[in-house]
Amino acid sequence: MRMMQRLHYVVLLLVGLLLVGSTQAQTQLVVWHQEQPPHRVERWDRIAAAFNEQHPEYNVQLQVQDWGEVYRRLAAAAAAGREPDIVFVIPDFALTVRGIGLGHPVTGLIARLDAEHTFFDAAVDPYWHQEEYWAVPLYGMIQVLWYRKDIFAEAGITEPPRTWEELVDVARQLTTDDRFGIAVPAGRNLASDQVIYSFMVTAGAQDLFDEECNVVFDTPETAATLALYRDLLEVSPPDATSFAWGEPQALLNAGITAMAVEKGQYLQPFEEESGRPGEDLGMVRIPQPAEGGQEGTIYYSNAAMVLTDDPAKQEAAYAFLEFILDPATYGDFLTAEPGLFIPVTQTGLDAEGLWADPVVSQYREYVEEMIAYSEYGGLFGFTSGIVCEAIAPISQQNLLAQTIQQMVTAGLSPEEAASWGQARMEEAVRGD
Amino acid sequence: MVRRLNVDWASVVLVVPFVLVIVALVVWPVIVTARTAFTSATFIGMPVEFVGLDQFRRVLSASAFWDSLGRSGIWVLGNAVLQTVSALALALIFNRFSKSTAWLRVLILIPWIIPTVAVAVIGTWVMNAQYGVLNYLLKQIGLITTSINAFGSPDIALTSLIVLNSWKWFPFFFVIILGALNTVPEDLEESAKLDGATATQIFLYITMPLITRIVAVVGMVGTLWSFNVFDTIYLITRGGPGNSTLTAPIYVYDMAFRSFQLARSAAASLILMVILVLFAVTFYRLVVSRAYTER
Amino acid sequence: MNAYRLRNALTYVVTVLILLFAIVITLGPVVWVALSSLKPTHEIIRAVPTAFPSEVVWLHYQRLFSNTPFLSQLQNSIVVTVASTVLSVSIVMAAAIGAYRGRHKWLRNLKFVAILVFVFPTTLLVVPIYQVLVQIGLVDTLWSLVVVNCMLTAPFSFWLIEGFLDTVPGELEDAAMVDGATRIQTMLYVVLPLASPGVAVIAIYTFVISWTEFTFSSVLIIDTNLKTLPMGLADILAAYNINWGLLTSNTTLAMVPGVLFFALVGRHFISGLVSGALKA
Structure with missing residues (x-):
């Protein structure tokens, strides 16, 4: 009996040593991404596992971080010499990463992938800086206006709003004692930055910088957008000043609000959380000013930056990124959150796994519309044709969101808030 | 003449690990902070140059710093009063049932033993302005007509956080004060009662003097500990809405990790440390040591 | 009448x-x-909440176990908490015996250092402690959390234990020594058992602080496999889509170990703290 037990230990030890030995022969690759919801983590882990199986010489391990914390975490990790080999970024974060001395150009890889899959310009352009590409686009994200068709019908409203004026109008009509017309976030966070920016684009206030990278935030168009946002906050729940991404969605699904501006992650949980059929979820493009408005919204190109200095690891990184963009895997990768992650390549549009996904096929119309709409998307700080490094501090400090809060908490008028924002952005750029 | 040093080496050796922990994780970090504060460091590991008192000048002239210090003052005072008063009140009531309530005390301690992050979840869930059960109940019993916007209104967000933080911490102080009350000899109170003293008189002249010392210590420790509270605030409001809950520790943290101004954050830290240590010493001299000698 | x-x-x-x-x-x-946490998803958020679940569902718990690294976080939390408790209590007891029972009265002054440290604004030290731990190579390990928890708890424990040690009469020690016991034996077999209520109090105190600690962990741990329970909960709290089912179930489970532990030893803690706090 004793003997048997000892034997067990010996065998275990040997297996353990074997495992350690075999992993050391592989090229280890640590990848950080910031898509925290458990089902997204699980899907991407599966994709990494598939890659590891196909390429026994590599071992990719995904680690998930929080968008709110990743800026400082990466800087802290770099200071400790423990930065990941790949990090998933958005354009302004890519600039921060380079600012702390990390990242290698991937221009060659982009050329190779482009020849094979054809990247959309909106996806790769934000990563072109100092004559190199610095990240490989993996998925896009876009904001639209979501609404509850059942609540609209109850109130006798047949058409979703298309203009700012209609939006405010409808939102007011829908606001009752226990319901709010819309929920727009006004917390000091990236979520609020994003929603206000979607409206800024439709008003023609998309440029935060001129061609020389001077801040040009304080414009009549910006003030008009801030005025709209203030109006929308009046018909939003009073605690909107603490909202980020999650609360508007939770409230829309609970039927407490009728509309919200967000990205495609509204599709998957709708039926379960609302207890209503999928047909009750409506989606249209972001309303624009009736006069002088333009089609537009916020578009995020999410990409991967290669940080490792080790050539072997860089090879592994390239292989992993190619694996993701391969149409055979790409659909499964995108449908980690069906409707939220939209393709950044021509071949991705036909990726079989994408349209086969049950949620995507249920809401196929909406997903197609989002893909078509992304042509009009832009991202704050990346619209003036050149990349301005100054966007990094502006984004880190959520100055767009802070500008909104100045109206709500300090009672500034939209014009005053726009000037306040301009001044703060200039300060942030100077490093004060 | 050779004087033999009579050193009790065993004692000294036993003390070393304790001292080592304090030196490595308090003294050394303070020195690191002081060193950083005189440089231009933007983040850990970035190249730096010596800039003298520049960072201190910037911090001291920033209204945001003074505002955050003021908010910390309100935060600390609010917590100290709410925690100490509710702990004291509850302890006085519990003291009447000293025998049968041992298990109840364990129950009351539960908020203190759950992780702060769980407290943040509980707070946002129960006090939510739209679907929080607290608002629902208060409306049902007619105390309020419109929902309390606990964490979304700049006017009351700090108060709401104080309430939540006190909810977590008052049980700890409650237990300590209850212990102090248990030491008040019952026959002393009984004989006073027989002499015709009212309940208020008994409390003021017999109970209170015997427990002032512990209440003073609890007050000081509670005050300084609550200054330290970072996670509850950060997880729920991140200093917002506006800057209405941006207390000094959040200011320091944001300066280092959001604005990437490591050196300025270090300078602000140093200033705050000096203020707090001065406060602690003064409080100790004025209140705690006096309470000790009175006894 | x-x-x-x-x-x-x-x-x-x-x-x-x-x-x-x-x-x-x-x-x-x-x-x-x-x-x-036991309600169906669509019932969790209601303008008019239901007091009890219309039907009890374990869905959120199932998701917690299958879709999140809850178990590995639980394991990390347990490892850190137990290690912190053992280490912190050992350090404190050693120091307390050295300072309070040794021949040097001046060592007693460590108590004032301890008071100063435990009222010190340690949150202001998050960044420099990170820097120091980078230098000594402990950052991004569970050990970093263990030593930080020691730093957070040892001063208060050291202050608290004095009262308990002082209840052990010096004559008892002398008697043991006369009987030929070594000093170490005296400490282990005479002084420690008599001070055991105090040891229980500081152990429980350290346990609770280590179990709930978040601020330092969130900065010191980079590797996601090393995250503790509070960090995992904070991740769900900060995610894009608020999943109240996951949040409430995770919160409930994060409370259970502490509550169970306290149900077992809480009474010792309270009675010990009560007597200890008064003597200090």
């Missing part, structure tokens, strides 16, 4: 009502979160 009795009865009723109110305030929110 009747009026007196009536007044007494009335005070009694009022006191009991206040007690009940206190219990509702402290435990109500905890129970509410636990109840919410």
Whole structure:
């Protein structure tokens, strides 16, 4: 009996040593991404596992971080010499990463992938800086206006709003004692930055910088957008000043609000959380000013930056990124959150796994519309044709969101808030 | 003449690990902070140059710093009063049932033993302005007509956080004060009662003097500990809405990790440390040591 | 006489009502979160909430176990908490014996250092402690959390334990020494057992602080496999889509170990703290 037990230990030890030995022969690759919801983590882990199986010489391990914390975490990790080999970024974060001395150009890889899959310009352009590409686009994200068709019908409203004026109008009509017309976030966070920016684009206030990278935030168009946002906050729940991404969605699904501006992650949980059929979820493009408005919204190109200095690891990184963009895997990768992650390549549009996904096929119309709409998307700080490094501090400090809060908490008028924002952005750029 | 040093080496050796922990994780970090504060460091590991008192000048002239210090003052005072008063009140009531309530005390301690992050979840869930059960109940019993916007209104967000933080911490102080009350000899109170003293008189002249010392210590420790509270605030409001809950520790943290101004954050830290240590010493001299000698 | 009795009865009723109110305030929110975690997803958020789940569903718990690294986080939390408790209590007891029972009276002054440290604004040291731990190569390990927890708890424990050690009469020690026991034996077999209520208090105190610690962990841990329970919970709290099912179930489970532990030893903690705090 004793003997048997000892034997067990010996065998275990040997297996353990074997495992350690075999992993050391592989090229280890640590990848950080910031898509925290458990089902997204699980899907991407599966994709990494598939890659590891196909390429026994590599071992990719995904680690998930929080968008709110990743800026400082990466800087802290770099200071400790423990930065990941790949990090998933958005354009302004890519600039921060380079600012702390990390990242290698991937221009060659982009050329190779482009020849094979054809990247959309909106996806790769934000990563072109100092004559190199610095990240490989993996998925896009876009904001639209979501609404509850059942609540609209109850109130006798047949058409979703298309203009700012209609939006405010409808939102007011829908606001009752226990319901709010819309929920727009006004917390000091990236979520609020994003929603206000979607409206800024439709008003023609998309440029935060001129061609020389001077801040040009304080414009009549910006003030008009801030005025709209203030109006929308009046018909939003009073605690909107603490909202980020999650609360508007939770409230829309609970039927407490009728509309919200967000990205495609509204599709998957709708039926379960609302207890209503999928047909009750409506989606249209972001309303624009009736006069002088333009089609537009916020578009995020999410990409991967290669940080490792080790050539072997860089090879592994390239292989992993190619694996993701391969149409055979790409659909499964995108449908980690069906409707939220939209393709950044021509071949991705036909990726079989994408349209086969049950949620995507249920809401196929909406997903197609989002893909078509992304042509009009832009991202704050990346619209003036050149990349301005100054966007990094502006984004880190959520100055767009802070500008909104100045109206709500300090009672500034939209014009005053726009000037306040301009001044703060200039300060942030100077490093004060 | 050779004087033999009579050193009790065993004692000294036993003390070393304790001292080592304090030196490595308090003294050394303070020195690191002081060193950083005189440089231009933007983040850990970035190249730096010596800039003298520049960072201190910037911090001291920033209204945001003074505002955050003021908010910390309100935060600390609010917590100290709410925690100490509710702990004291509850302890006085519990003291009447000293025998049968041992298990109840364990129950009351539960908020203190759950992780702060769980407290943040509980707070946002129960006090939510739209679907929080607290608002629902208060409306049902007619105390309020419109929902309390606990964490979304700049006017009351700090108060709401104080309430939540006190909810977590008052049980700890409650237990300590209850212990102090248990030491008040019952026959002393009984004989006073027989002499015709009212309940208020008994409390003021017999109970209170015997427990002032512990209440003073609890007050000081509670005050300084609550200054330290970072996670509850950060997880729920991140200093917002506006800057209405941006207390000094959040200011320091944001300066280092959001604005990437490591050196300025270090300078602000140093200033705050000096203020707090001065406060602690003064409080100790004025209140705690006096309470000790009175006894 | 009747009026007196009536007044007494009335005070009694009022006191009991206040007690009940206190219990509702402290435990109500905890129970509410636990109840919410058992509701079907669409029932969790309601303008008019249901008190009890219309049907009890374990879906959120299933998801917690299958889709999140809850178990590995639980394991990390347990490892860190146990290691912190053992290390911190050992360090404190060693130092306390050295300072309070040794021949050097000046070592007692360490107590004042301890007081100064435990009222020190340690949150202001998050960044420099990170820098120091980078230098000594401990950053991004569970050990970093263990030593930080020691730093957070040892000063208060050291201050608290004095009262307990002082209850052990010096004559007892002398007697043991006369009987030929070594100093170490005396400490281990005479002093420590008599101070054991105090040891229990500081152990429980360290356990609770280590179990709940978040601020330092969130900065010191980079590797996601090393995250503790509070960090995992914070991740769900910060995610794009608020999943109240996951949040409430995770919160409930994060409370369970502490509550269980306390149900077992809470009474010792309270009685010990009560006597210790007074002697300090």
